[in-house]
Amino acid sequence: MMIDVHGAHVAVPGSLRRPGVAQQRVYDPGRVVEHPGSEVHFPPLANGLDYLLSVVEHLEAGTERVSARDLKYAVLHLAAGAEVLLKARLQLEHWVLVFKDPSKARRSELESGSLSSCTPSEAVQRLQDIAQVVISPKNAAALDKLAKHRNALTHYGLTGPSANARAVESQAAEVLDFLISFLDEELFPRLSDDERDGLEAEMERIRGGLRQIKAFVRKRLQRLKNELAPLAERTTECPACGNWTFVAGEEGRNGARAAICRFCGQDHLSFAAAQIYGWEVLGRNPFDADIPSPEGCPRCGDQCLVSGARTAAASSTPVDFCFRCATVVTGLPPYETCPLCSGAWRRYDPKQRACDNCLHVDYGTF
Incomplete structure (x- = not known):
C-alpha cells in the first residue's frame, strides 16, 4: 500500500485490490481527457481515436502475453472504435447515412445521440456503394468477425475457439492496421491543419502500439518458421488468426484427424476444419449451391475437400485440398x-446423371 501526497490510500498496481481503495493510475498530462476531473467531450473522430488508444494500452505488454481481461476490453474497444470511425466517414458523406433508415433521419436525433443507427456491416456496405471507399474483402471480413466477437462479449460472453488469446491479438493487429490506413486516407485529408495537429500525438501512440503488437506476431511466426517449413504442402491460412500456420493431418482429440494452428492453437476435426476454412477464409456461404464447400473427397470418401484452397507451398495458387488426407487432390x-437441383457437382461416374444428394431423393421417374 502507498500514500499519495494528499494522504489518500492508493493501491499499488499488481497488488490485491481492497474495497474503497483507489487503484493508482498513470496518465498523459498532454491529453486533457486524461486529467482527473476533466469534462466529457468526445466528438466522433476524437472518440474513435480514444478507443484505439485504449486498445493498444490493453495489448501492449512487456512480456509476450497479456491478460484475458486486457484481451476482453481490447476487443470491445476496438469494435467500438472501428464503428465510430466508419460512421464518422459516412457522416462526412452525408449525415443521414448513419441512420438505420436514412429516409427517417432526424437531425435532432443525431445531435442528441438518440438515433437508431446502421450496423457496422451496413456502414461498410454504404461506404463502398455510396462513398466509393475501397475496403478489401479481407478487411471487411475482419471487421465483421470483430463485430461478432463484440456482440458475443456484450450479450452472452466469449468462450471456446473464438476466445483464443493469440488469435485475438493477431486479429486486433489486422484491424488496427486497416483503421490507421483508413484514418490516413479517408478522414485526416478532410481535416484542417490545426485539427490534424491536435490528433497527431494520439496517432503516434497508436502507431507505436501497433508496431509492438505486430512485433509480437512476427517474433512468434519467426520461431515457427523452421517447424512449419517441411509442412508447407499441408499448411493453410488459419480461419481464426489469419496466419499461414493451420496444419492439416494432425492428431487431434481422441486420436482423430484434425487441423491445428501452430500459432494460435485453433483445433478442429477435419470436417469442421474444411467447413470453417470455406466460410471464414474463402468467404463462402454454406448454403450456396454454386460451389459445395466442403465436398466429398474421392480419395478418403469424407466431406473434407475444399476447392479453391491455398497452401503455404504455393499461396497464390488455388487447389483442391482435402483436410483429412492433408494433401492436394489433382485430376478431378x-x-x-x-439437372435436378441446379447445384454444382462433379461427375466421377460417366453413367451418373445427377448429384449424390439428388440420387438419395425419390423424384419418381428420371
Whole structure:
C-alpha cells in the first residue's frame, strides 16, 4: 500500500485490490481527457481515436502475453472504435447515412445521440456503394468477425475457439492496421491543419502500439518458421488468426484427424476444419449451391475437400485440398450443374446423371 501526497490510500498496481481503495493510475498530462476531473467531450473522430488508444494500452505488454481481461476490453474497444470511425466517414458523406433508415433521419436525433443507427456491416456496405471507399474483402471480413466477437462479449460472453488469446491479438493487429490506413486516407485529408495537429500525438501512440503488437506476431511466426517449413504442402491460412500456420493431418482429440494452428492453437476435426476454412477464409456461404464447400473427397470418401484452397507451398495458387488426407487432390473432373437441383457437382461416374444428394431423393421417374 502507498500514500499519495494528499494522504489518500492508493493501491499499488499488481497488488490485491481492497474495497474503497483507489487503484493508482498513470496518465498523459498532454491529453486533457486524461486529467482527473476533466469534462466529457468526445466528438466522433476524437472518440474513435480514444478507443484505439485504449486498445493498444490493453495489448501492449512487456512480456509476450497479456491478460484475458486486457484481451476482453481490447476487443470491445476496438469494435467500438472501428464503428465510430466508419460512421464518422459516412457522416462526412452525408449525415443521414448513419441512420438505420436514412429516409427517417432526424437531425435532432443525431445531435442528441438518440438515433437508431446502421450496423457496422451496413456502414461498410454504404461506404463502398455510396462513398466509393475501397475496403478489401479481407478487411471487411475482419471487421465483421470483430463485430461478432463484440456482440458475443456484450450479450452472452466469449468462450471456446473464438476466445483464443493469440488469435485475438493477431486479429486486433489486422484491424488496427486497416483503421490507421483508413484514418490516413479517408478522414485526416478532410481535416484542417490545426485539427490534424491536435490528433497527431494520439496517432503516434497508436502507431507505436501497433508496431509492438505486430512485433509480437512476427517474433512468434519467426520461431515457427523452421517447424512449419517441411509442412508447407499441408499448411493453410488459419480461419481464426489469419496466419499461414493451420496444419492439416494432425492428431487431434481422441486420436482423430484434425487441423491445428501452430500459432494460435485453433483445433478442429477435419470436417469442421474444411467447413470453417470455406466460410471464414474463402468467404463462402454454406448454403450456396454454386460451389459445395466442403465436398466429398474421392480419395478418403469424407466431406473434407475444399476447392479453391491455398497452401503455404504455393499461396497464390488455388487447389483442391482435402483436410483429412492433408494433401492436394489433382485430376478431378470439372464442376457441372445438376439437372435436378441446379447445384454444382462433379461427375466421377460417366453413367451418373445427377448429384449424390439428388440420387438419395425419390423424384419418381428420371
